[in-house]
Each structure stands twice: as C-alpha cells, then as structure tokens.
Amino acid sequence: MAASSAITTVSKQTDDGRAVDLERYHAQMEAELATARIMQLETLPKAEQLQILQKNFGINITAWFEPSDQISGDIWGVWNLSPTKMAVYLLDFSTHGVTAALNTLSFNMMVRRRDKLMFDPAEYLKFLNNQLCPVLLPEQFATALYGIIDIESHTFTYAAGASTQPLVLSLGAQEIIVGERSGLPLGISSNASYVNRSLPFSPGMALFLYSDAMSEGRREDETLIGDAGVIGLVKSASVNAGEEFDASKVLEMFFEIAVRPLKDDLTVVCLVRPTDGHPTDGAAS
Amino acid sequence: MEYRCVANGDAIEVFLSGHLVMEVNSQFRVINTEINGQDGESIVLDLTSVEFIDSAGLGLLLEIKANADKKGRAVSMRVSEGGQVATMLEVAHFGGVIAIIQ
Numbered sequence: 001m002a003a004s005s006a007i008t009t010v011s012k013q014t015d016d017g018r019a020v021d022l023e024r025y026h027a028q029m030e031a032e033l034a035t036a037r038i039m040q041l042e043t044l045p046k047a048e049q050l051q052i053l054q055k056n057f058g059i060n061i062t063a064w065f066e067p068s069d070q071i072s073g074d075i076w077g078v079w080n081l082s083p084t085k086m087a088v089y090l091l092d093f094s095t096h097g098v099t100a101a102l103n104t105l106s107f108n109m110m111v112r113r114r115d116k117l118m119f120d121p122a123e124y125l126k127f128l129n130n131q132l133c134p135v136l137l138p139e140q141f142a143t144a145l146y147g148i149i150d151i152e153s154h155t156f157t158y159a160a161g162a163s164t165q166p167l168v169l170s171l172g173a174q175e176i177i178v179g180e181r182s183g184l185p186l187g188i189s190s191n192a193s194y195v196n197r198s199l200p201f202s203p204g205m206a207l208f209l210y211s212d213a214m215s216e217g218r219r220e221d222e223t224l225i226g227d228a229g230v231i232g233l234v235k236s237a238s239v240n241a242g243e244e245f246d247a248s249k250v251l252e253m254f255f256e257i258a259v260r261p262l263k264d265d266l267t268v269v270c271l272v273r274p275t276d277g278h279p280t281d282g283a284a285s
Numbered sequence: 286m287e288y289r290c291v292a293n294g295d296a297i298e299v300f301l302s303g304h305l306v307m308e309v310n311s312q313f314r315v316i317n318t319e320i321n322g323q324d325g326e327s328i329v330l331d332l333t334s335v336e337f338i339d340s341a342g343l344g345l346l347l348e349i350k351a352n353a354d355k356k357g358r359a360v361s362m363r364v365s366e367g368g369q370v371a372t373m374l375e376v377a378h379f380g381g382v383i384a385i386i387q
Contacts, residue, residue: 094344096307138351139344143377162340162377184378185340188347192378216339224337263307264339 033070036101040071043108045078053078057086057151058203058277062247064268066213072265073100074211075107081148087118089146090163090269092211094139094185100265103142106135121146121159122194129161129186129194136187143185145209149271154202159194161185164215165227167208167234168199171275172242174235178227204275206245208234213264219257230254246270286312290319297325299349302334305342313345317352328353329386330362338370343377350383361386 050061061078073093081087091107093100110131117124125146132142145166147158158166158179166179179199184192201207210230217225237249247270286303297320303309320328330346332338346362353360361384364371374380 092340094340096341138354139348141340141344141347143340182376182378184381185343188382212340 033098036098037067037071040101040104043075043105045076050078053080053086056080056083057149058273059086059149059151060246060272060274062270064247064251064266066262066266068213068262068265069097071098071101072267073097073104074265074267075104076209076267076269077111078269081118084150084152085119086149086151087146088149088209088269088271089144090209090211090267091142091144091186092163092265092267093142096265099140103136103140107132107142119148120196121148121157122196125159125161125183125186125194126192129192130190132187133190141185141187143212145181149201149207151273154200155198156201156207157196157198159183159196161192161194164210164212164230166199167231168201169206169208169234169238171204171206171238171245171272174239176231176235176238178231201273203273203277206238206270206272208250209269211265211267213262213266214254214268216264217254217258217262220259225258243274245272288312288316290316290323292323292325293329295326296329297323297327298329298331300331300334303336305335305338305345307339307341310341310345313348317349320349320352321356325358327359327361330360330383332362332370333365335370338373343373343379346379346383363387
C-alpha cells in the first residue's frame with residue numbers, strides 16, 4: 001500500500017509539473033504570437049501614409065485587415081511610384097497561422113526592396129514569384145494581385161496570380177467591371193509568367209480588392225457567399241453610399257450576412273477617386 | 286471529406302469527395318501515408334466528386350504532388366467539367382502543375 005501511494009504521489013507531482021510546464025509554454029506562445037501580430041501590423045500601411053497618398057493622388061484609401069486567428073496570412077501594401085502612379089498589392093498565403101504570418105513578414109522584406117520592375121506589374125509579379133519559390137515549402141503558395149493606378153491615363157493596370165477578381169465600380173451606380181484574375185499563384189513554379197491587364201479607373205470610380213475570406217464566407221444557412229455575392233454587396237454599397245463609398249460600407253453589409261468567426265484571414269482594400277478629383281475628409285481608417 | 290485509395294494497374298487512384306479545405310489537412314497526411322505504403326508508378330487524383338475546393342485545398346493537392354515527386358511518381362487529376370472545382374483549378378492554372386486527364 002505504501003509503495004502504491006508513493007507511486008501515486010510521484011505521478012501526481014509529475015502531472016502537476018507537466019501542467020505548469022504546459023501553462024508556461026502556452027503563456028510564452030501567447031506572448032510570442034502577440035509580438036508576431038504587432039510585427040505583422042507594422043508591415044501594413046499606416047494612416048499617415050494613406051493620408052499622404054490621398055493628398056497627392058486624390059484617391060481615398062480605406063482598408064480592413066482581420067486575421068482569422070491571432071495572426072494573418074494576408075498582406076497588402078500601397079505606395080507611390082511616380083507623381084502620377086500608385087502601386088497597390090494584395091497577397092494571400094495558402095496556409096494560416098504562424099507559418100503564413102512568417103511568410104508575410106518574409107514577403108514584406110522582398111517587396112520593400114523597391115525595384116524598377118515595379119512599373120511593369122506582370123514582370124514584377126514574376127520577379128516576386130522567383131523570390132518566393134525558394135522560400136516556400138512545396139505545398140505553400142500565395143495568391144496575388146499587384147497593380148498600378150495611373151491618374152493620368154485613368155487606368156488600373158495589374159497582374160494576377162489566382163487572386164480574387166478586382167472590382168471597378170462607378171460610384172452611386174450599379175455598374176461594375178469585374179477584372180480577370182487567372183494566373184499561377186506565387187511560389188509554385190519559377191517558370192511562371194504573368195500578363196498585364198487593364199481596367200478603367202477615372203474620377204467617380206472605385207477599385208475594390210478583397211481576399212477570398214469574403215467570397216468563401218458562409219451565410220447562416222451554410223450557403224457560400226461566393227464572388228457573385230461579393231459583387232452584389234459592392235453594388236448595393238455603391239448605390240447606397242455614392243461618393244461616400246468605402247471599405248466599411250461593404251463590410252457592414254458583409255458582416256450582416258457572414259457567419260463569424262471567419263475561417264480565413266480577411267483583407268479588404270478600397271481605393272476611391274471622387275468625382276471632383278479631390279479626396280473627401282477623414283477617409284483613412 | 287471522404288477518400289479511398291484503389292490500385293489500378295500501375296497507378297494508385299485516390300477518389301476524393303466532399304470539401305477540400307483547411308480542415309481536412311490531417312486526412313491528407315493519412316492519404317499520403319497510405320499512398321506511400323502502396324506500389325504504383327503514378328497517382329491519379331479523382332476529383333470528380335469533390336464539391337468545393339479552396340486555396341488551402343489546392344495546397345493539399347500540392348502536398349500529394351510533393352510527396353509523389355520524392356518517389357519519382359507522376360501525378361495527374363481527373364476533374365468534372367464546369368463547377369467550382371474546375372473553375373478554381375482553371376483560375377489558378379493548376380493544370381500546368383498537375384496534369385488534368387479525362
């Protein structure tokens with residue numbers, strides 16, 4: 001009996017010790033994830049940067065970035081290429097969580113190295129693909145869209161690698177142009193090449209970019225929202241909001257129908273050219 | 286998602302059905318283990334009964350391909366025309382990565 005009791009006690013102590021170790025491990029993981037989240041948020045455009053771009057280009061930029069867990073596999077960015085050209089991208093890594101987040105940080109370093117290829121979306125996407133191929137594991141990839149807004153030629157020229165469809169809409173109207181999006185995702189093959197496509201982007205128009213968490217979101221009845229559903233939301237928001245259209249107008253409607261929490265990381269980027277060519281006040285978020 | 290692996294001559298045919306999404310990640314590890322335990326020169330992924338695939342699902346197909354590449358096995362896939370799966374594979378140019386057969 002005494003031996004049995006001793007064994008029980010030792011076993012209990014071991015369990016307690018494991019519990020403490022696990023607690024400590026979880027606490028450390030939580031702290032590290034929180035740090036990773038801060039690092040990731042640092043890679044995103046700041047409100048001040050967006051305000052400068054708004055002032056220089058007369059384009060209101062609003063965005064939403066919502067990880068499905070603590071950290072996201074999405075990343076987006078925007079910057080000026082010249083006094084009349086602005087670059088924008090949205091990337092969505094195929095995995096979630098820590099791995100995807102590390103990939104976004106790694107990608108951020110790549111994209112920060114400004115390159116003259118940035119003036120040619122297809123070539124730049126090819127360049128980024130070649131940078132990512134040796135970094136990603138064989139089963140990992142990123143869907144991507146990179147494009148240039150030209151306020152002189154009133155165009156959005158872009159290249160895509162299986163991103164969601166870029167949507168260009170006329171503010172206050174049902175009219176919407178759905179951009180082509182096919183292309184090999186980044187990181188799968190170094191032989192991949194991409195094509196430049198162009199959409200009109202004049203004053204009175206908005207460009208709406210989103211990650212597939214929107215189109216792959218589900219309603220309460222389990223039905224898929226789908227690309228058609230997103231287009232419907234964008235049209236409705238455009239008609240309702242007119243010149244005040246921004247990311248929040250679409251997201252309000254999306255969150256009314258989508259089941260939360262989302263299963264995927266959500267990013268939305270909305271660029272609006274007001275009809276008068278000047279940005280509206282307080283558009284950045 | 287449901288699956289079954291069937292030996293068919295020199296090929297291992299993997300019949301998949303349901304939704305190929307992130308949540309079936311662990312099942313794909315089992316499939317890879319099962320494939321590794323079978324003899325066969327090539328692998329055919331039959332996706333004709335798959336109802337939905339997302340980008341995570343495409344990653345799972347790549348995982349099978351990477352596993353097969355290590356063993357020098359060719360991988361192909363069978364897909365129904367039209368529908369969400371065919372559209373997704375077309376948008377992502379996946380036919381150039383894993384050959385699509387009839």
